Amino acid sequence: MKRVTFVFAGPAERVSLQGETSDFRNGIPMDRREDGAFYTEVDLPPGAYAYKLLVDDHWVLDPANPRTVQLGEHVNSVRVVDGTGEPFLFAPAPPFVEILVDGSVRLLMGVRSGSGATPRLQVEEGEGLRDVPLAPAFEDGTHAWFVGELGAASDRVAFHVSGSGPFVHQRRRDRTPSWLRSAVLYAVFVDRFRPAEPQNGWEIAGRTTARWGGHLRGIERSLDELAEAGVTCLYLTPVHPAASAHRYDFEDPLAVDPLLGGEVAYRALVEAAHARGIRVLQDLALSHASPTYPPAADVLKNGARSAHAGLFQWSASGALLHYGTRTDAPLLDLRSETARTLAFAVVDAFLARGVDGFRVDMAAEVPLPLLVALRDRVQRVRPDAAMVGELVPNHAWRWLEAEALDAATDFGAFEILRRALVRGSLQGVARALMEGDLRRGGDARTSAVRFVSTHDHVRLATLLSREGALHRLPLAYLLLFTLPGIPMLLYGEEVGLFSSAADEEPEDAWPDRMPMVFEGVLRNEDLRRVVRTLAHLRRRSRALTEGTLELVHDEGELLVFRRAAAGEVVDVVISLADGPRTVDLEDDALPYVRTELLVGGATAEGASVTLLPQSGAVLGRSAREPAADIAPRARRNLAVLVEDFQQARETPLARPVRFDFAVTERCNLACLHCITHAPTRTREGTARTLTPRIVDALRDDRSASTMRGVSV
Structure with a gap:
């Protein structure tokens, strides 16, 4: 610091x-x-x-x-x-240096527009410097931006930028729970999801802001359907007693509202969810209180003379501050020791109820030191618990690097995707998302929670219905589940819920907080099958959870991209064009094709996809047939190796027949004459570790080898 x-x-x-x-x-x-x-x-x-x-x-x-x-x-x-001077913009920290999920290191550097300077980024390696290849990424009004990558790096890396440096980056330990990478999140607005028992007229709510009677028991009796749909983690809106139906204005933050079933129903829900492999995140909402919260009631009555005045925020003129336009919802001063103590008590109470972590409401407004301390507290009790932040600002790297959050909502991607789908145009979408990822920081695959609807916004389906474009909904979820990021659904999205309230006001989300529908004509079962297929595909696919993103085609209204990891490749094709078109995805290196999903009337024959207007496809690709083909490949490679010797080829055609992997350069010995300098590298913090990215890059070569050795 x-x-x-x-x-x-x-x-x-x-x-x-x-x-x-x-x-x-x-x-x-x-x-x-x-x-x-x-x-x-x-x-x-x-x-x-x-x-x-x-x-x-x-x-x-x-x-x-x-x-x-x-x-x-x-x-x-x-x-x-602690970074560069003009004309370069670089510092040894996010978003300029990012450790990615596959162990590689992504590098970002800006060069002042009009400076004429040439970017050169080098990394210290052994006794010298190694150049890092840089490629143009994007330009804005002040800088041209370049991106590079290190396939492997030690925990401590020293960079040099065009002669200046060193700028030292120290890798931090990744504490994010692994289950979050492949999660499918499902947001439940508790009051509007399902009653404890069947109730006539449940589905008809209109714009009402009153409580509608959702119950924790109702969520519990829906778990089988949610599990079958591919949901792996529930995010519950606040459940404490409160003045409103949404319960973000607490009156007792430590309790579970008896109207929702109280303590017994909450613990039963968590236990039942865990029995089905579903985790539970609880909304942590501590921004403002209801007028029935005793300290708030006292301060509303007595003002600054109240014994609880220090718990709340006050203006410079001495006025009590409230949430939004309300005058009965005082804002907590989360910098105060009293508020900190309350926050710790709340997380302790819900951890005792068995939750798997928290979704932090309005995370940018929680003091960063408090967020860090809360995450430390949570993960001391539950090392595999997750802290996910509702983060509106685009500079998520600030919270991720401070180790305050494991992942955060990506409202930048939310706006890009919704705008594209409503206007019916893919122009510039992929590049906008990729630029956003670089600026946002973190690895989007593991730290960006992505979505197309929230309970604070008009649903995407509602916006599309106004445009007569509900047929685009399947494409929205195709993008959501195949692009990098952790997908999150708002309850009812999977069955196409939307509001048709004739008197709906702009930015009014209450009509879209309608009750969940579990049967009848209001459910779009075709859409549910699409979402279910995508959710299960993502859960079993390393390419979709951890894979790289390669933009294959982004012109007109056709978008083609490829995700790849651990030898698995997935191609995604989406068209918002007005007419049909055929896309040939032939790839000699990946001749085996499997159709995973077709939407909007698209058809596929091998690697050839015929797209109708507003349609898409997901194809699985591989370089070889099932594993039984590995041994013949190795035998054929040996025959080619013999030919290389017989014909004295200067450039061999055979692949390597033996691999020896050193998993790490770290060593706890102190041999003075070690030829690998491992003890010295370990002592200096420059020892490197083999990463999945490097192993994956050698997959085809390894498949033709006959001997493999590993040293640890």
């Missing part, structure tokens, strides 16, 4: 620091000092932080800092900590 000072010397009444130092919505107030200038000090790890100053409600660039970077449509100031 380095203490970084920000100063604004201009005339102002109030100034705050907004941006990636915290969040663009929730800034850090700056204090006026005796000299009239405004100051704040922030402890920051290495990185590059985009920011602006909010000066008397006006957004301004920092006049004391000439460096800028563009995010989306806006140019911001940027403060670089």
Whole structure:
């Protein structure tokens, strides 16, 4: 960490620091000092932080800092900590250095537009430096961005950028539970999901904001259907007693609402879910209280004189602050020790009930040190528990690198996918998603929770119904389940629930918080079969959970991409074109094709896919027939090896016949004359470890070998 000072010397009444130092919505107030200038000090790890100053409600660039970077449509100031100077933008930290799920290292570097500089990124290796190949990634209004990759690296890596450096990156231990990688999340709005027992008229709710009678027992009796649909993890909206139907305004955050079945029903649900292999994440909602929460009731009555005043937020003028436009929902001051103690008590209570982790509501508004401490507390009790954040800001790397969250919602991808599907155009979608992944930081495959509907937004199906385009829904879920990321469904999406309320207001989500439908004509069973197929395919496919993403075609309204991992390859084809077209996906290296899914009337014959308007396909690919073919391949390779010797070929045609793998360069011995320098590398922290990416890259060669050795 380095203490970084920000100063604004201009005339102002109030100034705050907004941006990636915290969040663009929730800034850090700056204090006026005796000299009239405004100051704040922030402890920051290495990185590059985009920011602006909010000066008397006006957004301004920092006049004391000439460096800028563009995010989306806006140019911001940027403060670089322990990184490069102009014209380069790089620091030994996310999103510039990212450790990926397959063990490789992704590198990102910016070069100031118009500088004429040539990017050169090198890594220390042995006694010298090795160049890292860089490829153009994207451009914005301030920089050209380049991306590179290291197939393997030690825990400590030193980088040099065009002669400057070293910039040292130290790998942190990955604490994210492995089950989250292949999870299919399912968000349950508890009050609107299902009653404890069948109830006539349950499905008819309109816009009502009143409680509708959903019950934890209702969720429990739905588990078999959810498990059959491929769901592996439930995310439950708050279950504590509260003033509202959504229960985000708590009145007793430690309890389970008796109206939902109370303690007994909650524990029974968790136990029943676990029996079916389904995990449970509980929404952790601590932003605001209801007026019936005793400390809130007291502070609403007595104001700043209340003994509980320190638990809540107050404006500079001394007014009690509330959530949104409400005047009876005071905001907690989560920086206070009382609020911290309450937060720990809540997670302890739900861990005791058996939950598998938490979904943190409004995570960007929870102080980062508190989030870190909560995750530490949770994973001390349950090492395989997950902390997933509802994170609206795009700089997820800030929370992931701080080890505050295991994964976070990706609202950038949410907006890109919804916009494309509603307008009926794939133009630029893939490249926008790939750029978003690089800027967002983290490995999208394991840290980005992706979705096309939430309970706070109008459902995608509702938007499509207004456009007369409900036939695009299967393509939405085809994209959601085959692109990198952890897919999350909002309850009812799998059966096509949408609102047709004639008086619906813009941005009004209540009509889309309709009761779940379990039978009858309101269910789209064809869509459910598509979603079920995709969910089960993703669960068994390493290519879809951990695979690389290769963009094969992205022109017109045709999108073709490939996911690949551990010798498994999946090709995905989607067309939003108005007319039919045929796509030939012949690949001599992957001649064996298996059709996994066809939607919208698409057909496939081998690697040839015929697409009707608004259709898609998922194909499995492989280089060889089942495993029985491995031995003949090795025998054929030996015959080619003999020919190489007989004909004295300078360039052999045979593949290697023997592989010796060193799993790691680490060694706990201290041999002075070790030819691999393993003891020295271990002591200096530069020892490397074999990664899945390297093993996978050698798969075809290994299939032709006859001897393999492994040393540890």
